[in-house]
Amino acid sequence: MILAISGVLTYRKHVWAYKMISGERNVELGEEANLRTFTFAELEQVTNGFNQELGSGAFGTVFKGFISDNQKNVAVKRLEKVLTEGEKEFQTEIRVIGRTHHRNLVRLIGYCLEGPNRLLVYEYMSNGSLADFLFTPENENRPDWDERIGIALDIARGILYLHEECEPQIIHCDIKPQNILIDGHGCAKICDFGLAKLLKPNQTKTFTAIRGTRGYVAPEWHRKLPVTVKVDVYSFGVMLLEIICCRKCLEWRKL
Known part of the structure; x- marks a missing residue:
């Protein structure tokens, strides 16, 4: 009984710590890269429940979405594999790519880092690949x-x-x-x-x-x-x- 209670308390402590770290990272990343942060629920709404697939690749699937507040179509990439280089390296890459601005690079608009969910929001390219x-x-x-x-x-x-x-x-x-x-x-x-x-x-x-x-x-x-x-x-x-x-x-x- 004591072991069970200890296990539950330990699990809750780790979950709380993870949530705190995730929140701090989101704020830090948003400030430095000037990217918009989304919740998973927001991106579910933006993509109408991820119902319009645009394509898929080695790391995930891309869905078409629409952001109503600025009347803009977007492409939402839902990552399905854990990046082997780890969380810190992943965030570093997103931070740097978020700062790049060139007419011949697809622009990264925002991201979602919520629990196990990893999603990237890009400008929508209407003519495909x-x-x-x-x-x-x-x-x-x-x-x-x-x-x-x-x-x-x-x-x-x-x-x-x-x-x-x-x-x-x-x-x-x-x-x-x-x-x-x-x-x-x-x-x-x-x-x-x-x-x-x-x-x-x-x-x-x-x-x-x-x-x-x-x-x-x-x-x-x-x-x-x-x-x-x-x-x-x-x-x-x-x-x-x-x-x-x-x-x-x-x-x-x-x-």
């Missing part, structure tokens, strides 16, 4: 040559910002057509920083486990060599060929 533009045969709006040149330049500007104009530098680690979104004006923007790696000041290379998507991964990942911003440049080169040819770099066929 570059993959939809390039690889859907029945797509009548496939970009012409001039539009594809413009898209390639947009992506290059975004990568240049991450590598040379951002502090700290950011290696995206997963540049591919599925992570390039097109807005209503045809402007291409880089999204999905779930695998991004931040470089410390004066750091030019880093060791980390292999990241990215098959077909776009630079050779140094496989050789377990230190990686630099060049891994993004390699991925961009592969994607540039796809933009030119409107064909996937890898095509899987059943035998």
Whole structure:
């Protein structure tokens, strides 16, 4: 009986401490990154119960939402996997990405860190992904040559910002057509920083486990060599060929 009571009290103490830490972190993150904090209930309402799925990836599912107070459509990404780099590193990445402002990066509007719930709120991109533009045969709006040149330049500007104009530098680690979104004006923007790696000041290379998507991964990942911003440049080169040819770099066929 005594052990049971002790267990309950210990559990309640840990839950209370977790709630206190979560609250403090939310305030700190909101102040530094100037991002809007949402409760899980608010995002349930914004997405109408998460009923309109826009897509899914390795880390979670994206839903369309609408924020009524400023009459704006948003994309809400609900993370479904625990980030291996831990809570502190996750919040650091969100803080830095929240401070980035560039016309060729999808803007992070806010977040939800409530209990086990991890959600990110981004600006809504009405024209979907570059993959939809390039690889859907029945797509009548496939970009012409001039539009594809413009898209390639947009992506290059975004990568240049991450590598040379951002502090700290950011290696995206997963540049591919599925992570390039097109807005209503045809402007291409880089999204999905779930695998991004931040470089410390004066750091030019880093060791980390292999990241990215098959077909776009630079050779140094496989050789377990230190990686630099060049891994993004390699991925961009592969994607540039796809933009030119409107064909996937890898095509899987059943035998």
